[in-house]
Amino acid sequence: MTAMLAAVQISKSFVGVPALSNVDVEVRPSEVVGLIGENGAGKSTLMRVLAGTHRPDSGSLTLDAKPLRLRNARDAAVHGIGMVFQEQSLLLNLSVAENVYFGQEAQFARFGIVNWRRMNLAARRQLEKIGVDIDVTTRTSELTFAARQMVELAKALTLEESTQRQLVILLDEPTSMLGQADIETLFARVRALKARASFVFVSHRLEEVLKISDRVYVMKDGRVVAEHAADAVTAPRLHEIMVGRGLQSEYYKEMKQEPPGAEVLLETSNLGVARIFRNVDLKLHAGEVVGIAGVVGSGREEVTRCVGGFLPQTNGMLSVAGVPTRIVSPGQAVKAGIGYVPRERRIEGLVMFLSIAINITLANLDCVMSHGVIDYRRERNLAVDWIRRLRIKAPSPDIACRNLSGGNQQKVVLARWMNAGSRILVLDHPTRGLDVGAKEEVYELVRELSAQGKGILLISDTLEETIGLAHTVLVMRDGEITARFDASRGRKPDQVELLRHMV
Amino acid sequence: MAYALFPMNGRVRLMTFNANRVDSRPPLKPPSDIASRPRGVALSSMASHRWRALAPLFVLVVLAALISVANPNFLEVRNLIRIANSASVPLTLAMGTTFIILLGSIDLSVEGAVSLSAMVLVLLAANNLNDNNYGWAAVAAAVAASTVMGLASGVIQTMLRIPSFMATLGTWFIGLGFSVFMLGGSAVRLVDPALRGLALSRFLGLPFAVWIAAAAFAFAVVIQYYTRVGRHIVAVGGGEDVAELSGINLVRVRIAAFGLAGFFYGIAGVLAAAQLGQSDAVIGDGRMFAAVTAVVVGGTSLTGGEGGVVNTLIGVIIVTVLSNGMILLGISPYVQQTAQGLMIIAAVALTLDRTRLKIVK
Numbered sequence: 001m002t003a004m005l006a007a008v009q010i011s012k013s014f015v016g017v018p019a020l021s022n023v024d025v026e027v028r029p030s031e032v033v034g035l036i037g038e039n040g041a042g043k044s045t046l047m048r049v050l051a052g053t054h055r056p057d058s059g060s061l062t063l064d065a066k067p068l069r070l071r072n073a074r075d076a077a078v079h080g081i082g083m084v085f086q087e088q089s090l091l092l093n094l095s096v097a098e099n100v101y102f103g104q105e106a107q108f109a110r111f112g113i114v115n116w117r118r119m120n121l122a123a124r125r126q127l128e129k130i131g132v133d134i135d136v137t138t139r140t141s142e143l144t145f146a147a148r149q150m151v152e153l154a155k156a157l158t159l160e161e162s163t164q165r166q167l168v169i170l171l172d173e174p175t176s177m178l179g180q181a182d183i184e185t186l187f188a189r190v191r192a193l194k195a196r197a198s199f200v201f202v203s204h205r206l207e208e209v210l211k212i213s214d215r216v217y218v219m220k221d222g223r224v225v226a227e228h229a230a231d232a233v234t235a236p237r238l239h240e241i242m243v244g245r246g247l248q249s250e251y252y253k254e255m256k257q258e259p260p261g262a263e264v265l266l267e268t269s270n271l272g273v274a275r276i277f278r279n280v281d282l283k284l285h286a287g288e289v290v291g292i293a294g295v296v297g298s299g300r301e302e303v304t305r306c307v308g309g310f311l312p313q314t315n316g317m318l319s320v321a322g323v324p325t326r327i328v329s330p331g332q333a334v335k336a337g338i339g340y341v342p343r344e345r346r347i348e349g350l351v352m353f354l355s356i357a358i359n360i361t362l363a364n365l366d367c368v369m370s371h372g373v374i375d376y377r378r379e380r381n382l383a384v385d386w387i388r389r390l391r392i393k394a395p396s397p398d399i400a401c402r403n404l405s406g407g408n409q410q411k412v413v414l415a416r417w418m419n420a421g422s423r424i425l426v427l428d429h430p431t432r433g434l435d436v437g438a439k440e441e442v443y444e445l446v447r448e449l450s451a452q453g454k455g456i457l458l459i460s461d462t463l464e465e466t467i468g469l470a471h472t473v474l475v476m477r478d479g480e481i482t483a484r485f486d487a488s489r490g491r492k493p494d495q496v497e498l499l500r501h502m503v
Numbered sequence: 504m505a506y507a508l509f510p511m512n513g514r515v516r517l518m519t520f521n522a523n524r525v526d527s528r529p530p531l532k533p534p535s536d537i538a539s540r541p542r543g544v545a546l547s548s549m550a551s552h553r554w555r556a557l558a559p560l561f562v563l564v565v566l567a568a569l570i571s572v573a574n575p576n577f578l579e580v581r582n583l584i585r586i587a588n589s590a591s592v593p594l595t596l597a598m599g600t601t602f603i604i605l606l607g608s609i610d611l612s613v614e615g616a617v618s619l620s621a622m623v624l625v626l627l628a629a630n631n632l633n634d635n636n637y638g639w640a641a642v643a644a645a646v647a648a649s650t651v652m653g654l655a656s657g658v659i660q661t662m663l664r665i666p667s668f669m670a671t672l673g674t675w676f677i678g679l680g681f682s683v684f685m686l687g688g689s690a691v692r693l694v695d696p697a698l699r700g701l702a703l704s705r706f707l708g709l710p711f712a713v714w715i716a717a718a719a720f721a722f723a724v725v726i727q728y729y730t731r732v733g734r735h736i737v738a739v740g741g742g743e744d745v746a747e748l749s750g751i752n753l754v755r756v757r758i759a760a761f762g763l764a765g766f767f768y769g770i771a772g773v774l775a776a777a778q779l780g781q782s783d784a785v786i787g788d789g790r791m792f793a794a795v796t797a798v799v800v801g802g803t804s805l806t807g808g809e810g811g812v813v814n815t816l817i818g819v820i821i822v823t824v825l826s827n828g829m830i831l832l833g834i835s836p837y838v839q840q841t842a843q844g845l846m847i848i849a850a851v852a853l854t855l856d857r858t859r860l861k862i863v864k
Contacts, residue, residue, distance in 0.1 A: 308748075330747050330748050330749075330750060331747075331750040331751070331752055333750070334749065334750025335750065340748055342744075342748060344744075347742070347744050347745075348742075348744040348745055348748055349745060349748075350742070350745060351737075351738055351741035351742040351745050351746075351808065352741075352742070353741060353808065353809060354737065354738070354741055354808070358734070358737075358738075362734075362738055362745070362746070362749040362751070363749040363750050365731050365734060365735075369731065372730070373725070373729035373730060374728070374729045374730065374731075374734065416749065420750075
């Protein structure tokens with residue numbers, strides 16, 4: 001079968017970090033194409049290129065073998081390419097019908113006045129196409145997440161009205177927030193619509209991808225590393241391809257991984273947050289890295305946010321250095337000696353336009369106060385000292401953090417917690433958005449922190465990184481711990497083994 | 504990018520907060536927050552940061568030059584003292600407003616606080632309405648009243664989770680209404696000679712009010728740059744999430760900032776009453792506009808975190824020089840008002856780094 005939409009040798013990088021390199025992908029008529037890969041493999045970037053919201057640095061798109069230039073999402077829509085977003089793109093304060101025809105109201109308008117009755121009728125027809133029975137005048141905020149997903153799909157299908165050709169609909173992780181029954185419904189709709197449209201389906205859940213797709217592309221580090229017919233490959237095999245290179249102990253500085261101390265810094269028993277996760281027992285020793293593995297929705301993110309004080313626990317016990325502690329705000333976490341290194345450095349990690357020095361002392365201004373006022377000389381010297389100790393590449397402690405590279409920004413966040421005397425560090429995707437070199441530096445730092453007796457609770461983008469860095473790996477699924485693995489030096493568990501407990 | 508007074512190695516000097524200082528040093532990796540923008544845009548916006556930093560000073564110099572060419576009397580010592588005197592109340596007010604805007608909030612209660620403070624002063628000090636004569640205690644009570652009103656604005660915002668815009672709109676009218684009620688709608692004269700002296704007597708050739716405003720400025724500088732609360736205000740304004748994650752108590756910082764602002768408004772109210780020799784309901788009229796204009800013209804970012812009280816000093820001088828100049832040039836008061844309106848819009852257009860603002864609400 002010939003390609004309908006094709007990406008040819010697409011490359012795209014963000015500030016020097018390549019996100020896609022020479023990617024070739026094609027979508028054939030009436031086909032569901034699966035796209036899998038770990039976080040950061042380039043799936044979302046590729047989808048955005050196909051949807052016209054990112055322009056590639058090099059390479060081209062073709063539609064029916066003719067070159068296709070997309071300047072924005074509207075261009076893509078004109079050519080029958082629509083995207084259903086991972087974070088839904090519906091406006092919750094508008095009605096379902098208004099959302100379905102958002103931006104296309106002109107067809108219902110006469111002399112600038114919209115005929116709502118006609119729009120509602122048309123929207124109802126769209127929803128009927130996918131067999132969904134929702135009152136189109138409902139405020140979108142009143143719908144369930146799954147119902148909204150259906151509305152998104154209906155919205156994408158309105159493209160049919162403006163183009164003669166078959167549609168290409170991009171589904172970016174549509175199932176990550178859905179329950180099993182809703183997933184089945186979505187899949188049934190997709191199958192029913194295959195005669196009229198092709199789909200590109202992105203998901204973390206391999207079984208799902210195999211179930212719905214005709215063909216699967218595997219991405220890794222911004223490249224397409226494999227292409228398989230869905231009936232000729234198994235989930236474990238796909239996973240092997242997806243995580244690629246076996247464990248590279250060198251990369252994760254495994255030789256520097258020392259056994260943890262005896263002191264227990266953080267202990268939880270039966271820790272839970274209602275309806276999100278439950279019965280989490282973990283022990284974090286001095287010098288230990290505990291990694292939590294799990295897919296989106298497994299509850300691992302929430303466990304770290306609970307320890308960081310964002311998500312108050314509702315069940316169980318948490319104790320810090322043997323003392324039972326209730327942490328209901330980030331401030332209390334800081335006081336208890338827990339430092340949270342967030343994934344969104346730009347929003348949660350640093351005040352970007354303030355200096356390195358100010359950012360470092362933010363969590364512990366006391367150490368530079370003398371006689372009730374800030375001693376700038378002491379603050380500056382302190383920052384110079386941290387810059388040296390953590391090898392932060394910066395010409396001076398006075399420059400704004402926004403001028404640092406991602407890896408160095410991450411080091412400034414770590415310096416803040418070390419300066420605040422935090423003994424427990426929560427690393428929330430610490431290497432997200434960093435290039436390979438910067439990642440290695442962060443790994444080096446993790447080893448040094450362990451050597452100093454810090455306890456580290458880690459969640460990371462890749463299984464490989466979690467296993468490589470951790471002493472102990474906990475696997476979570478559906479809000480519960482399903483397995484524990486010893487991952488100390490020389491005894492690293494196999495990824496496939498972990499995966500079995502994840503999905 | 505805003506410049507700021509930044510003390511270092513025991514000295515106090517002006518420096519910019521951004522990359523321009525490192526031009527002569529080894530190149531840094533490009534900042535990651537421009538990831539989704541083409542490089543050219545980022546570089547040009549960095550160059551424009553430097554321009555922005557110096558814009559307020561530049562405006563002041565050009566303005567002064569133009570006015571003195573048109574009317575050489577402008578540069579006479581007598582006129583400069585007049586400028587300083589008329590800048591004293593706006594400067595004191597704007598110190599308070601600066602902290603609020605640094606926080607990324609807005610304070611509309613300025614006029615209510617000024618009239619409250621002036622009312623308390625004239626009714627407790629020697630006046631022509633009652634027999635009170637508490638002297639300096641009246642000053643303390645006036646400042647305290649305004650401070651309490653500021654704290655109340657902070658509490659209302661944080662406890663009831665009402666945006667600062669609405670909370671202070673409310674306290675503005677509460678303060679105003681209360682003082683109109685107490686004054687009975689008439690002007691009450693302040694007759695305490697010592698308190699009148701705040702405005703009338705001079706020290707080293709300058710009216711006492713100018714010294715008080717200078718002291719308020721110095722106090723604000725110390726607060727912003729040398730104290731925990733000042734640092735926390737800047738941090739919350741720059742990134743609320745970061746501040747919270749770092750263990751900063753956001754509620755406390757907000758309440759403190761509004762209380763601090765109320766303190767400055769209280770002093771300004773005392774000065775205003777002393778200058779006028781009386782207080783009535785409209786003593787605060789037009790003062791919020793002047794204060795907010797001064798802060799914004801000085802280059803403090805409305806989105807919070809950038810700029811500060813030193814910027815505001817320059818902003819206040821610009822605003823005062825402009826109105827003084829227009830008076831010298833004999834421009835109609837209505838045109839003057841229009842000019843000030845244009846200025847605040849121009850100032851926001853020049854100082855706000857709109858490339859970072861995705862949505863304008």
